[in-house]
Amino acid sequence: MDLLLAAIPQILQPHMLITIFVGVAAGLLIGSLPGLTATMALAVLLPFTFNMDALQGLAALGAIYMGTIYGGAFTAILINTPGTPSSIATTFDGYPMAKQGRALEAISAATIASVIGGLVGVTALLVLAPPLARLAVTFGPAEMFWVAVLGLTLIASLSSDSLLKGALGGCIGLMLGTIGVSPVGGETRFTFGIPAMQGGVSLIVALIGLFVIPEILSMAARGRAALTAPADMSLERFNFLPVLRKVISKPVNIIRSCVIGQIVAIIPGAGGNITSLVAYNESRRASKDPESYGKGNVDGLVASESSNNVMVAGSMIPLLTLGIPGAPPDAVILGVLMLHGLRPGIELFTESGVLTNGFILSMGLAALMMLPVGLLGGRLVYRSILKTPHYFLIPTILIVTILGTYALRNNVTDVLIMLGMGVAGYFLRIIGIYAAPIVLGLILGTIAEQGYTQTILGGMADAVPQLRLLDNVLSQILFALVILALISTLLPRWLGRKRGTTGPGTPPPGNE
């Protein structure tokens, strides 16, 4: 506590406040560009922190991280393109809202949810770090396998119009995930002899290809941008307070999303890519009106954005206490700690406690600064997208997208894969196979494969190695959750079919 109090004056100095402000703004800008991820933002901006002292440098990077994850929501809402993988679920309801002329409402809601999420993560990091760190290491290979399978059940609820097409999309994703060097065994698979394919299909490349390209192709086909201006612009002018009331009038939704965000954040290897998806799905399942999700329900948006911003500070728990990066950007932060000669561990909270607490507090401050920066910046981005004619907007997005894809790994093959997947994604979308299940399969397939093979390897000396998958309580709980998730989504559908009615088909989220 003394350490915490000692850290406060250090944070509240003018140069620190400016650093955090600039960090959030820079992060927001980068995060809103498709292809530029939080990991890359941190890596690119890292050299600027070399001349700063340890606290200022860490505060800058924490602010950039926070800003990037939040910035991903802008493009998700305005052009149906997750700026970072963490905001995939934000597109599901954010984009329909924008199409209904409620873009500013969506941005405000995303901002409020992100600020709340960011603050929750910081609080958890300050208060609960040691016990949650223990929880992080209990997730072994078997548990990771079940977490991934649980994630895959999401496909069932994302594809309520046709389970078959959803499953097909998921399978395409699973297959894409097998390209490259296998996680266990080390052989190269499906590279067709092309050395550059050893790197596999990067998630970001798939994300850009499957979300952005089909969107701009259909924009071009329609001959106009998808956004509609609200009939009465004055209605949009001061929408902050009503939205705030709307968001906090559903505290259960926010609390649930934040708890999910925090738990997923500390699981090494899962990270923000799936926090928002899981939170979105749970929000939808718990809702009295699940049919409205995917059609512009603000609750879905809030679930996604609050959970992914919990992750920013939340994933630092295993990082700072055990040296385990909870999400990919954390690896960069770990590198920075090493550069400053700081060793993760409990000493970080005691011996270097002032520094560590200062860093944590600075992330809280960064979360608060998202409010003004986001509301102003969001309005600006919204206006410019709305006012730009589609014949300027489409090529601009395309060029930014191509640059972003290339910058990802400095690899031309990635650009070609991205464009190829984009064109394929456009036609798949026409026949009803959407981007979300494909991306889900790609993310989770690799995790599931690795978890499964590692578990089986661990049981090599047993008679039936497969039993290791259900060896302990946590994996049994997760297995039960998988069964529960399947029953709760599939049973109503089957019952509906038995009664001879096809049930009210919801269009899957994130599409026309």
Add this chain to the structure above:
Amino acid sequence: MTNNTTTRIVAGLAAGAAATALGVGAAAADFPDRPIDYVIPFDPGGESDVTARMQEPHLEEMLGVSVNVSHQPGGGGAVAWSEFQGNAEPDGHEIIGINIPHIVGQPLQRDDAGYETDGFEIVTWFHFTPNTLIVPADSPYESVDDLVEFAQENPQALTIGGSGTYSGNHLEVLRMEEVADIDVTYIPFTGTGPLPAAILGGHVGALMTNSMLGVQMEGEIRTLAVASEERVPALPDVPTFKELGYDIVGGTYRGIAVPEGTPQDRIDRLREAFSEVNQIIGEEQEPLGFIMTDYGGDEAWEIVDQVFNNYAPFLEGADD
């Protein structure tokens, strides 16, 4: 000893530089005349990246041009290495991080690695991290002998985690199986990142990892042995495998390469800069568990051959 070697090398370099100055004086003086691209074939945040970040400002000072570090991860480094051998200009302004055993193992084990081990000009191997055998602090194994004894009585039951397949960690486990006549189960993880969780959560019985983790996790784990010739400065109480009677020496060398055909005087200039940088950043790196080295020219290739001889039997069988 390190100091002596370095002095000798620097002296040699100075003589060499003087000699070349007479012949191609202009070329050496002009280099480098534009920013240097330093490619890291791995994700940001790993050891290669952290090291490059430490080197960057000092290199800029010594070479008088800016040094741009960029990342091109994928395929365990192979994507960047094949791209580099195919496209990089051999003028010394494009340099890439290289690792042993990766650049030896991948071309042997994959048909489509896309690059050749001897398709590089190695500038220098600037540091070494020996493989390190780690068990949890509450593990029943107090020594390597305890662990070997258990493994002999219970084939395949002992699990040893490490980073990657046919990586330095994996090959060392294979070598240990041969030297100690045991049969264990190696479980590969993606990078070093997940390894602390694997050992603290009891998901593996032991880890074969790099020496940094031994330093980083001190207190929570017990380091049984390191696979270096001499003890690691940051882990003075940990015996080497050799001291314990196991002929196991190996780990990861990190270094710098340029494309084939790069003029020798430019390679020398780069090596000189990296040697001097090593002196400075060594003070920060050695406490983290690194062993600073400076092997260029023929010495660099001797290291490659040594690794090749140690591990080729395992790697050539890898296709099956």
